Amino acid sequence: MLELIDFRLDRGSGVATYMQLVHQVKHALRLGALRPGDRLPTAKEVVDQLAINPNTVLKAYRELEREGLVAGRPGLGTFVQRSLGGASVTEHARLRAALAGWVRDARSAGLDPEDVEALFASVVLDSFRLTDRSGEDTA
Numbered sequence: 855m856l857e858l859i860d861f862r863l864d865r866g867s868g869v870a871t872y873m874q875l876v877h878q879v880k881h882a883l884r885l886g887a888l889r890p891g892d893r894l895p896t897a898k899e900v901v902d903q904l905a906i907n908p909n910t911v912l913k914a915y916r917e918l919e920r921e922g923l924v925a926g927r928p929g930l931g932t933f934v935q936r937s938l939g940g941a942s943v944t945e946h947a948r949l950r951a952a953l954a955g956w957v958r959d960a961r962s963a964g965l966d967p968e969d970v971e972a973l974f975a976s977v978v979l980d981s982f983r984l985t986d987r988s989g990e991d992t993a
Contacts, residue, residue, distance in 0.1 A: 875914035
């Protein structure tokens with residue numbers, strides 16, 4: 855079977871393992887790597903890949919199901935119910951290429967991965983800062 859998602863864990867991140875799985879599925883949904891009808895790996899497949907407790911995988915899948923993103927089908931597996939994100943695959947590809955160029959520029963300027971993440975997060979937060987009806991910052 856073609857794997858549509860390859861789970862990875864960052865054991866030093868401080869983020870609960872099940873939440874790392876949830877976040878990775880959501881990222882795959884936003885990027886179009888997972889689409890409605892796709893089957894997630896079985897709990898056994900994830901356990902074999904990551905050497906984690908099966909209950910951790912089941913907890914992640916239950917959270918995704920609670921959010922209406924996936925649904926379990928007894929004997930068949932867990933399937934994607936809906937996508938996330940609004941841009942087309944073409945737009946994602948265009949934006950990814952532009953961002954890759956920006957990251958190359960940042961590396962050339964001497965930024966390390968943590969610097970890039972901090973700068974990117976700062977710009978994203980500034981760009982999406984919520985404003986109240988008067989147009990003033992609420993933060």
